[in-house]
Amino acid sequence: MKTYDSRWFLVLPCLLQAALCQPNDTNSKPVKNIGVVLFPSFDVFDVFGSLEPLNLLSLQRQLNLYMIAATLDPVSTAPRAMSAFNSSFGEVIVPSHTFDSVVRDPSFDLDMLLVPGGLGTRAPDLDSTIQFVAAVFPRLQYLVAPCTGAGIAARAGVLDGRKATTNKRSWNSTVAHGPKTYWVARARWVRDGNVFTGSGVTAAVDTIFAWIGHVWGESTAADLALGIEYERHNDSSWDPFGEHYGLSDVPPLE
């Protein structure tokens, strides 16, 4: 008569979990495909401060980048309102994919989505961007939202029931978008499960390094930081800016 090795009963739940692999499971497969959400008046540092170490990493392993916007028209960082000082100052970025093309193709395989912030998060017509984030989130392994990008993530429902942080100067207007979120007032970045949020602007670099360290290990993160001559803030609670503005945590509304 056959006997069963009892060790299988220990292993089986793990195999089952792997087979049923939920889209939000972290580490379910190697991270390879990075998407970046672009919208008018996005913040360039949120995007390119995050992409710099990934550009470098793409020379060492296979990574693919998708710059995703409402249409394929180039996207400008310039303020959309006429400048009070008559400045003409903006950079123009070319998207590679549209929101629709990604959402409508279930085989489009995104492992991480970067959601930047910027002045454009205050625009009244951000619906397609928010809807894209909400639609694609269940297919992601990770979402990284530095700065007021956390406000977009909140409006997309991604931050419901999670801890998060955001830009400290835009604190009040951003946390208002996430009534079901526990907002951490003194944080350079916050990881909650597969979602990383960052404090304002330059915190994007520390946030992406925290994510890189989580995905590929701390030695990879340290090598990349050396390559770009960056002195990381390794303590996620380092935040003189939350302190500067005298901010306190904002728990979810009941």
Next chain:
Amino acid sequence: MKTYDSRWFLVLPCLLQAALCQPNDTNSKPVKNIGVVLFPSFDVFDVFGSLEPLNLLSLQRQLNLYMIAATLDPVSTAPRAMSAFNSSFGEVIVPSHTFDSVVRDPSFDLDMLLVPGGLGTRAPDLDSTIQFVAAVFPRLQYLVAPCTGAGIAARAGVLDGRKATTNKRSWNSTVAHGPKTYWVARARWVRDGNVFTGSGVTAAVDTIFAWIGHVWGESTAADLALGIEYERHNDSSWDPFGEHYGLSDVPPLE
């Protein structure tokens, strides 16, 4: 009989100097027009890490931005050689002006030119970029060259007889481009007259803040740093990376 106030003889040389105002004189007029040199495989952090505080400043005073490349075709940051790991990873930026259009129009008024570095500085066909920097430099008030952008500035002759620094990982190959330059091995940035050079990649932010402080004052720089939640390195000799690589100053060759 008329007598001459002898104080005029003290003031006259100053007035004369102002009237003959050399193009390279610093502070000869308010800084307003910023140019950025783009070439294939430029480093995004050198460009956008520098532009981030200027984007913010353009909301507070009149600033105009010119993204200048060999042609008006969008410029990609992707490596030009096939990726060894089959990555498809690059961002694409739209120029606003060509090198030719700026050089051929003597009324084109640039106050500062940002010359980024990046993998593309190693390309064999960088001549038009180098020639543009050389041609336009006499019309500038300032040139800012972070990272291996200092190598382009050196090849354009801009750094002859000056002190400068550059990326510490690419130290040897970059200083070789500037045999008439005193290369400072332990520096986050170096100012020599109206030319600012920076160390590798993320040093671009400290370099641009040093320049902003020089042009608009330290309180403007401090306000902008607060706005982007940036902890500046205020000491230009802070450089753990020059130390990490054990580098020494390289004086000009006789």
